[in-house]
Amino acid sequence: MEERKLHSVMAEFTDVNSLMAAAERVRDAGFRKWDCHTPFPVHGLDDAMGVKMTRLPWIVLAMGLTGCGLGLLLQWWTNAYDYPYIISGKPVWAIPANIPITFEVTVLFSAFTAFFAMWIMNDLPRWFSPLSRKKNFARATDDRFFVVIEAADPQFDGVRTAEFLNGLGAASVEEVEMPDEPTRLPARYRHLLFTLAMAMLVPLAMIYNAQHKTSTEPRVHLVKDMDKQARFRPQGETLAGLFADGRMSRPRIEGTVGRGMLREDEGLETGMEGGEYVTAVPSALQVDEDFVRRGQERFGIYCAPCHGFTGKGDGLVHQRALQLAAEGNAQWVQPTDLSSALVVDQADGRLYETIRMGRNTMPAYASAIPVEDRWAIVLYVRALQRAAAQ
Amino acid sequence: MCASELKALADELRKGQDGAYRNLLLLDCNPAYDLPGDLEFVGALEGFRGAGGTVIHLGLYRDETAGHADWHLPMAHAFETWADGTAWDGTMTTGQPLIDPLYAGRSVLEMLGWWTKDERSAKEQVRAGGPADGKAWRRALHDGLVAGSAAAPLQVSAKALPAPQFGDLSATPADGIEVRFMPDRHIGDGRWANLGWLQELPDPMTKLTWDNAAMMSFATAASLGVEHGTMVRLSKGARSVEVPAYLMPGHADGCVTIALGHGRTAAGHVAGLDDDEIEPVGFDVNPLRAHDSASLATGVAVEPLGKPYPLAVTQDHFAIDEIGTQGREQRLPNLVKEGSVAEWQQEPRFAKSAADYWGKDSNLWQELDPETDDRLYKPKHKWGMAIDLSSCTGCSACTIACQAENNIPVVGKDQVIKGREMHWIRMDRYFAGDPAAPKVMSQPVACQHCEMAPCEQVCPVAATVHSSEGLNDMVYNRCIGTRYCSNNCPYKVRRFNFFDYNEDADQPGNEVMKMAANPEVTVRARGVMEKCSFCVQRIERARIATRNEDRDSRIPDGTIETACQQSCPTGSIVFGDLMDEGSQVRKAHENPRSYAMLAELNNKPRNLFLARIRNPHPAMPAAAAEEAVTHG
């Protein structure tokens, strides 16, 4: 069989003392790439080997401080900055209450760093070590102590190094061949891990996506909670059978008069007295400048969109409608010019009725405008007409 | 009908064929249940039917009487019908329907019309009775009465009778015990027995729900060897009933008081229905009554049966031991503050404690002040409430009003026994001093809306936060139900939905139940905490209305009435804006009698109590005792 390339030479020792002695000699011999393998940390071996103090603590400290900062930042940002709310009159940034979590996060960061940094610096996990090819190296984790000098060491010289180790009172010395398989993780496992990692990202991606897009679909209800409540809603529909019309809000019974629904002053309410339109604002209302201003305001809110602020029937709606009409996709009748003779001649009651019941394409505004305001608007319309007449 | 007439009727019915009657119409009544036992009315009915008579019953429920009738006709509820009536002075009153009959019921009026071949609808009949003029009629409907329709008073003369002579009232009757029957404080003679709200509303004095009990004094109980919460048999002659005993401080010796209206066997799914094997709630004591003294039975033998019976009370759930009693006596003066007139005249601020003067200095942080803190918008209002203990009678109307307004579920007897009742405002009732003649105090307790609420800070998900207007808001759909807030509430006003208490409404056929819920208030799901919200929905309604008028104006005082305030017959509850100098509540808070409960905890409640002033009539025997307790 052809000579394999050496990985290292390995010497076995049976007790701590001889190991220590050997380690010191190897150290003094000036080897660099060498190591001891022991079942437990042997105290003093570090000095014997000349191992320098690791930088791990500083890394941990740095990460700990980071954690501390992040912990505090998280609490400040969420509670005091991004979404402050009053809680028991306490300050939104209540530092004494933030200490515990800050502390926990600090410890968490430090601990994870200490753990993972240690493995990384030890360049573990390792898939396979050439030493493990040697049968009795298994005892390195049991009751034997090994000194291993690697071939990569500049001073390494197969035979002489072996003799050198023999000279240190080793129980046995063996040569370790370079393995034919790589020491890193085989490809199939790597691919598997990679796929798993990717797979784990998918749900996260989906959630992230869901957060940023709107959907017409109702929420998925695992638990209904209060999304569906045992009560009637104003515009809701009942299940079939409860009411013929299926409406949750029940209509008022014909002929009943509720509190505050008494409409004694017919003229005021309907604009008609005994079948005739009233010709003046009912005496129940006190007409003064405020009243007219009120009318102006309400006119601006309810009427101007179509009739325009001057009542000429040229409101924004009308103009938009003309645009659409120009594009040939709308039927449109211009709103009435309120200062036209037609309207001027109408009795106040008639105007009032129009507001209340609507007329032609104009809808009824009774539900939106209370009685007093309707009359105020009527009055303002008169004012507009007068203005227009001048 | 008076007792003798009832007797006569019963006898007449027993005659059957030979009797004067062929048909018996029972309109909106339940004699099979609520008539005194000695009439044996059921027997009479059956006899009558057996003899070929026909019994027709018109009622809201297929109740006990319906069970013994040949015909049961569904009656329309008063809210579903047109009706009229006559007030004590003869004034005509009107009633209008709010909704069409849900179950195609007919009113008594309609039925009588129908039987008398009157073709007119109820509406027409009522209208006919009213003023002809349309306007006047509308006014009558609107006001509910026809003004000026009172009958002219008659001139009568009466001659003075000699004053009646009473013996020694305190002497206990020699022959056995005297039993006093009273209509239940909530379900009356039983006609409202099937309403869960009323069944679960604690009795103002006994705090008993879902039951009636034989109330007696400690002395009487001792002499009879009766224990609290055990069954006793009350028997008079052949007739006897078994009821649980309730030892009531301050009850007169030698007599027993029992509420009527319980033990219904055909009331419905709430109060008991034999057909569906639903146990009756409470005990029917009508059998013990006699038609000639329907509200009193003398010479009743009381026999302790010893069998324990679970009574669902909302206070003193378990026998309070010596330590507990001491603890209670010790802290009561700090919780329910009272003073005699003398004390009040001497120092109107007698209710104040040092804690009422603590201010921001006692905090270890710069108090977060919504009015100045620019991170939170500045409020226009500071909502607050005040409850005047002087005028509070403990009637508990507030509790039920709140329940109706805020969709508070009824949890049932077993849950009340576990201490899981849901009332947002509860009526705390305490007895102080000698159990034989105690002083009674009642105090309505709702969420105090503390400005530094201990409940808020502990919620991990901020489900209960403070609005800048000072409301202690409960965000139901944010709540995950740790119940930590409840632990930290010194007033224990928070309520938890241990189960889904509304599932019935989702059962097929129960949809009509949903009509009972206030559309403006969330119906809470299982697992969330809830509590008084100061009727926030009403605040918001007022806010919207005001905003519609003028964006910048503040909600005027009196616009908002909380449900409890609205229903309080004595007006002891005021709610409003503390920032508004003129407001009622502001005045109440500035009232020298005002004090904060547990002020020493520095929670700064927005709900203050006005200390009660006791002023018993000097002639009353109680007066002396009162003074003794107040100064003791």
Place this chain on the structure above:
Amino acid sequence: MADSFTVPAAATQDERVFPAPLVAGTNDFASVTETVCSIVEAPRAPKAWYVIFGIAVALLGVLGAMIVYLVSTGVGVWGNNQPVAWGWPIVNFVFWVGIGHAGTLISAVLFLFRQGWRTGINRFSEAMTIFAVICAGMFPAIHVGRIWVIWWVFPIPNQMSMWPNFRSPLLWDVFAVSTYFSVSLLFWYMGLVPDLATIRDRAKTKARRFWYGLFSLGWTGSNRQWHRYERAYLILAALATPLVLSVHSVVSFDFATSQLPGWHTTIFPPYFVAGAIFSGFAMVLTLAIPARKMFGLEDLITMRHIENMCKIIMATGMMVGYAYAMEFFMAWYSGNTYEGFAFVNRAFGPYWWAYWIMVSCNVISPQIFWSKKARTNLTLVFIMSIFVNIGMWFERFVITVTSLNRDFLPSSWHYFSPTWVDVLTLLGSFGLFFTLFMLFCRWLPQVAISEVKNVMPQAHPHHHPSEGKEG
């Protein structure tokens, strides 16, 4: 008087001041390895193992059933009510999380104090810690009203687009307990790695080689790795020590931050920590005494270990007693009506029995450990350890329930009584605990092999007769 002293050697040779060796019998490295690994390698576990494991799994099933019932029905299946909104679930939570403290304490604190005797039992107790914390963590989770939205307590975006309230002690708990769990897990696993390597190297079957190999991360005991390993271990220990303090302190904050008499008292943090250590060590004894018998670990978990634990139990028991005393004194001294009442009510109110069970189990019964006889009588120690467990459960019951059931307003006073669901859930949690623990005993090294070797005399170059003794 002379300026220098000559030392009569007698005193320094007086063996009475030196404790017994940590590894009894005539053991060398190999035999230690053998003792521990043979348990894992044995084809069949001891009979007792199957019995206990069977029972444990059955109880675990019960737990599952209870949780399903709870989640499908509602928190109402428990005895919780107004005013006792926190009942058994929280009692159990504190109980388990308390037990979960001995592990890290033994590993970390004793490590920092160079208490060599920890090596015999630390693996045990770390495992116990982790399983106890799992049981503990379960309770707050299932005790909320709407378990399906409990993730809102984490600061991650949710449909409420709101952040949790960091002012709430419950949220501190979330962070504290989860941190504690993860750090303990790391600590435990890190200690396991060299031992897993040992098992790997002894493995006969391929499967074992693979799995133990996988988790031992290719450890070969290189001293350059040991160096960093030990440093990291020391750092973890140094971090875990304040962590132990903080975790149970935070748990105590859940109670102490409120205004409730009997909850709000400043001594709670150290008092809870002492109690946690107390109950934790008791549980270690409860587990270790049968286990060392069952698996023949008498040489590694010696009477000295047991004695030391007894002493610590006694000491911490005394601290707990100190806290009880302080609370009671201050309750009176404060002159606060409610405070005073809360404590009188504890001792003589409706729950007097719970209180006195607590006192007799936690303060009185450990006093027996003054006598060496008692400390060395295994049966007695075992019984005592169980007493302490009971006592500590009742302590949490007393704190939680008796304070709540009679708080400020007498109108809301109410007696709390548990339901069968409460009881079965508690039993079930024991099922969970023992299932995990039994699996651990069977498949993982119960004693930290490398650490035990480390404290054997042979491990020390030119060792002095008295070296390797505790210090």
Place this chain on the structure above:
Amino acid sequence: MNSLNEAVQDVQAGDLAPRVARIGLVVGVVGLLVGAGFGLTGDAHAKQHFWFAWLVAFAYVLTIGMGTLFFSMIQHLVNAHWSVTVRRLAEITMANLPAICLLGLPLLVPLLDGHGTLWKWAGGGHHGEEAAHGAEVPGGESGAAAEAVEPAAQADPLGVQLAEEEHHEFVEHKRPFLNSGFFIARLIGYFLIWALMARFFFRGSVAQDSASDAAPTLRMKKWSAPAIIVFALTLSFAAFDLLMSLDETWFSTIFGVYIFAGSFVACFAWLVVCAKFLQSRGVMKNAVTREHYHDLGKFMFAFVFFWGYIAFSQFMLIWYANIPEETHWYANRITPAWINWSWLLLIGHFLIPFPGLLSRHVKRRTGVLLFWAIYMLVMHWVDLYWIVMPNLDPQHVNFGVVDVALTLGMVGILVFLTARRASGQALLPVNDPLLPQSLGFKNA
């Protein structure tokens, strides 16, 4: 055993001790005289301040003494070997406890003068009427009561009256405990107990030096456990009596632990200072090694953290619950006058030394460690001053000569006593069975 023989060569202070003693005595006497001169000749306020300052100084030396007592007991209890080399220093210090306690006796003057000069509850004696309106005494009861009320509310006489009544109620409630007679009885009790414990452990340790076997050590080990229990209780209640009851309405269950934490930190600092001083004078050169300093440093660090933990627990819980009957104590310490002192305590006693002592390099560099030791001794004094003084006047910090002079004086006395005891005394338990390991031990 050669390390041992080397170690025991220079364990005697020789003529160093008397010199130090002399200096100590001078400083002590001068300090106390100056303090008295400034304090007792002034007006009522100055007199009152003098007594508060005396209490601070007394508490300072007392806590150091108690710390060392606890130290030596706990070492026996856990059979620790690292500490043997420094234990004798602690023992020599604690052995002075009887004498230190005597320094506390003058406090009976303000206690018994009937004005509540120092402990307000003692004002007006047992007939509470005076107590209710004993306003003539600066910061007397009513004054204290008024502090509980917000200034605005003080405008309302009813507010003040109610506060006073309530406060009076509290005090009356505590009379059975807080009354001069019982108070003195307790103090004497504590002092005797401590004296006995100190004496027992000191004698035992000295006896070991010349014993032929470990019997004395074993005896001390046996008694250390019960002794520590007694220690815990007495120290706590002494803390309640001497310091907590200065604000007679305030209470905190953790207070005893808080004081213990502070005194234990001081103890380690003190040991470092002593050891360092002796070594600088060529004593115990081979006995106390870098390793021992490292451990002392570790413990100092650990207990700085522990102190922080306890202090935070106490503050946070009170801050969070915000119940005025507790918060007023802190409220008095975050007044414009005292807030800076509070910051000094937080930063100086925790935030600075914590990172300062974190690194092992610091603990192993004895020079640096000495700095931190002295620093912590100062901070411990700041702590006590912060506990005591705001009770005198929450609105002003009257830090002055008297405070410094009295403290220096008492420390001087302590040094004097310690040094005197040290002379002709081995500063190392030369014959302690564990000494060899102690000398040979190394930190991992």
